Amino acid sequence: MSVRQRIKSTAIFKRLLAGFIFISAASFAAEKTEIKVGVIDSFNPEFSTQTLEPTLKFLNSKLPAYRFVPVSLNSVNPDKELKNNPVDFLISSAGTFHELSLSQGIVHVATRKTILSDDPSASEAGAFVTLAKREDLKELRDLKEKVVAASQPNSFDGWLVAQHEIFKNGLDPENFFKRSVFTHFQFPDSLMLLIQGEADVAILSACVLEQLSNEGLIEASDFKVLAQKPQGVLRCARSTDLYPGIVFAAREDIPPKLKWEVTSALMSMPPTNDYEWTIASRFSKVDELYRDLQLVSCNFN
CATH class of the missing domain: 3.40.190.10 (Periplasmic binding protein-like II)
Structure with missing residues (x-):
């Protein structure tokens, strides 16, 4: 048998073997x-x-x-x-x-x-994030009548925990912000609205800001987290209780x-x-x- 014939025979055998393996795997998967x-x-x-x-x-x-x-x-x-x-x-x-x-x-x-x-x-929380240069925004109450950007109105750690924090501070979460803009994604959408001046604050899940900074996607010094809770169980900046x-x-x-x-x-x-x-x-x-x-x-x- 020539070299070409041996190669051809080997190729055919391999295709048959591959087909057998595929059929066997498919049969196994079906079971x-x-x-x-x-x-x-x-x-x-x-x-x-x-x-x-x-x-x-x-x-x-x-x-x-x-x-x-x-x-x-x-x-x-x-x-x-x-x-x-x-x-x-x-x-x-x-x-x-x-x-x-x-x-x-x-x-x-x-x-x-x-x-x-x-x-x-106690591993999830929310963070009220603003631009670091916004010296007019220091406390949670400073966000009243401001424009907020968040992912979705049904997001637990991206919205509801922030609403709860507003409530626990004796404020009305339903009438706290001037306007709410829901972007579906926290990053880059919500932070981009901050940078473009179209929102005053963004609601992010705790640790997202640190993660983006570690990945080199943002400069941490460009942003700040308002109303920070003491770090303890969760080693990230947060503005809300832990859930x-x-x-x-x-x-x-x-x-x-x-x-x-x-x-x-x-x-x-x-x-x-x-x-x-x-x-x-x-x-x-x-x-x-x-x-x-x-x-x-x-x-x-």
């Missing part, structure tokens, strides 16, 4: 039990690459009998959305988890915690064995992109926020 993980789509865009994709990849590797697939759920009316789109598990803010635990009985599996916090029940992080929850009637397997897998997942899955035991702050802002019967995230 896996599909597990739907709903995702309330009100997170910052980097959530997908920082947390969602690595988490599902890890679960698929750790629990090979299952195939975990994401299902995007609209955040406008999460209660109705979840009823119309049955999923096995759900990833949402602590706020949406609180709401759906009351309306549909979803149960806690794990909570995402930044490595910059020592407590998963639990993003929650990985399960449907109430999920098989106990599956819930245990997923919980155990998430607890064994190493920190990824400065976040890790752990257990939060206190959600009283979330309950207080919903009660004070009278959001219990509302569909907010």
Whole structure:
């Protein structure tokens, strides 16, 4: 057999082998039990690459009998959305988890915690960010009748926690700002409105400013955080109280064995992109926020 014939025969064999492997893999994949993980789509865009994709990849590797697939759920009316789109598990803010635990009985599996916090029940907060040169803005009360930029009106740590802080300072959050501009994304949209002078303050999730600075995307000295709380559990500048992080929850009637397997897998997942899955035991702050802002019967995230 000539060299050319041997090469041709080898190539054919490899194609046949590849086809066999593909068919076998497809058959194997078809035998896996599909597990739907709903995702309330009100997170910052980097959530997908920082947390969602690595988490599902890890679960698929750790629990090979299952195939975990994401299902995007609209955040406008999460209660109705979840009823119309049955999923096995759900990833949402602590706020949406609180709401759906009351309306549909979803149960806690794990909570995402930044490595910059020592407590998963106190790992998220909001920050009132202004330009450093705005010497007229020093305290929270100085923001009254100013223009605010934020991501979404149903964002938990990007809006609602800031509203709660305004309420706790004896002010009316509904009539505090002159105008609210919702940009969908905290960065670059909200900060760009600040820089362009189209907004006086931007509401960011705590640690976002530090992250952007560390990545060289902004100059930290160009901005300041108003009404800063003392740093302690969370090692980032913040203007609000601390709340639990993003929650990985399960449907109430999920098989106990599956819930245990997923919980155990998430607890064994190493920190990824400065976040890790752990257990939060206190959600009283979330309950207080919903009660004070009278959001219990509302569909907010």
